[in-house]
Amino acid sequence: MWLVLYKAVPAIAVYSVDTLPRNVVEQMGEQSFTLIKKIALDPSELPAEQQAKVQAHFKNMLNKLSLDQSVYRLSFYKSDSFGANAFALPHGRIVVTDDLANLLADKPNALKAVLLHEMGHVVHQHSVRITAQSAASTIVLAVVFGDLEGVAEVALGTGASFAQQGxxxxxxxxxxxxxxxxxxxxxxxSNDFADAIEALQESHTSENKHLEKVNNLLEYLSSHPSAQERIDNARK
Ligand SMILES: [Zn+2]
Incomplete structure (x- = not known):
């Protein structure tokens, strides 16, 4: 049992990430997105002009990095719970809150740095990996009992788990x-990245009390390495 749970399960979780068909990841992401929208997101109130500007920067970076525009999509939402924040869903949708766009409105390159950080989570399939690991024990049962179709079901059903864990x-x-x-x-x-973290740190310190309420749903700063460590690393 120990070998199965501590050796086989993590191995299977990693294996399952690479074999998940694109449409399963897409469904998993959209399902999580629907849930998060319902709980914490409202339609964006940013002027169309401001949105278009950031979208253009986003597309430009995707082109230069040869990343697929049908996978990486950027959306804006107003969110009272998240404050100034950004996050990436497993299938490549990146959400930027109105507060973050406004916070970095006069630092366009800092906002690009945040977008690149979120792209990094998608490139490295972090959400999919977390989901696979949290579903791993069920996947093991599916494998043991030969019900491989169950694997996709489990992955779909637990799609939101990454949002809770960070x-x-x-x-x-x-x-x-x-x-x-x-x-x-x-x-x-890389100073643009440091500027972004500094601005985020300031904004979140000032609304710290507010942030505690949503800590369980999506930890942004607390789940990251310390802000100072990241700023120093970028400046270096
Ligand atoms: Zn992150």
Missing amino acids: FSRDMEREADTFALTQLELLGYS
């Missing part, structure tokens, strides 16, 4: 590294 620190570092590397590649500076 990413591990290693995953956050991986997404940071992706953002810093691509910033340099695109001709921006």
Whole structure:
């Protein structure tokens, strides 16, 4: 049992991530997205002009990084629960809140850095990995009993689990590294990333009490390595 749970299960979880068909990931992501929208997101109140500007930056970066535009999609939402925030869903949809877009309105390159960080989570399939791990024990049962079709069902049913758990620190570092590397590649500076974290840190400190309420749903700053560590790393 120990071998199965501590050796076989993690191995199967990793294996299942690579074999999940694209449409399963798409369904999993859309399902989580619907749930999060219902709980915490309202239609964006950003002016169309401001949205179009960021969308253009987003598309431009996708083109330069040869990332698929049908996978990576950017949406804006107003959110009282999340405050200034951004997150990525497993299938490539990236959500930026009105508060974040406004916070970084005069620092367009810092917003690009945040978008790159979120792209990094999708590139490295972090949400899918977390979902697979949390579903792993059920997957083991499905494999033991030969019910492989059950694997897809389990993955779909637990799609929202990543939102509750947040990413591990290693995953956050991986997404940071992706953002810093691509910033340099695109001709921006890793200081833009540090600027973004500094602005986020300030905004979240001032509304800390507010943030505690949503801690369980989607931890942003608390699940990340310490803000100062990330700022120092980027500046270095
Ligand atoms: Zn992150």
